[in-house]
Amino acid sequence: MAPTNALGLTSLGTIHTAISLIAVAAGFILLIRDREISPRNSLGKIYVAATVGVCLTGFGIFQHGGFGKPHALGIITLVVLAIAAVAGYTNFYGRASRYVETLAYSATLLFHMIPGVTETSTRLPLGAPLLSSPDAPELQTAAAVLAALFLVGAALQVRRLRAKGRPLAAPA
DSSP: OOOOOTTSOOHHHHHHHHHHHHHHHHHHHHHHHHSSOOTTSHHHHHHHHHHHHHHHHHTTOOTTSSSOHHHHHHHHHHHHHHHHHHHHHSOTTGGGHHHHHHHHHHHHHHHHHHHHHHHHHHHOSTTSOSOSOTTOHHHHHHHHHHHHHHHHHHHHHHHHHHHTTOOSSOOO
């Protein structure tokens, strides 16, 4: 077994966590500042690169056995990043491309938050974590709250895009 630090993280886990904190901070700054995550500016590029880095480093972490839900979420995140990139740099999705891009990048921030809340609440405070297991029912509630916040944010983003004159469908 690989050596761990006080939080029970391996060296790879520590790097993974540091990269994820960069991605999450960049994502929230972008949402607050620009109301969207976009790779068209330097902070957006940092967000995307850090998100890819989190996914790739996550594939080497097997704290709870073999391939599991976190690994599947990493694959889903990479697929959603690819969908967002295609939407942002092509017209593959037609008039919906701008919406697909915006909502897909926002979804990846949600994908950061779910394991982030899980890992934080099962590791901190040291010696007496808030929750004893990643399967604690409270984490399902937390995931539902995060999903609801994402839906509210997505609705606001769609509304903002429509107000900017980017209709989702062609006028009849």
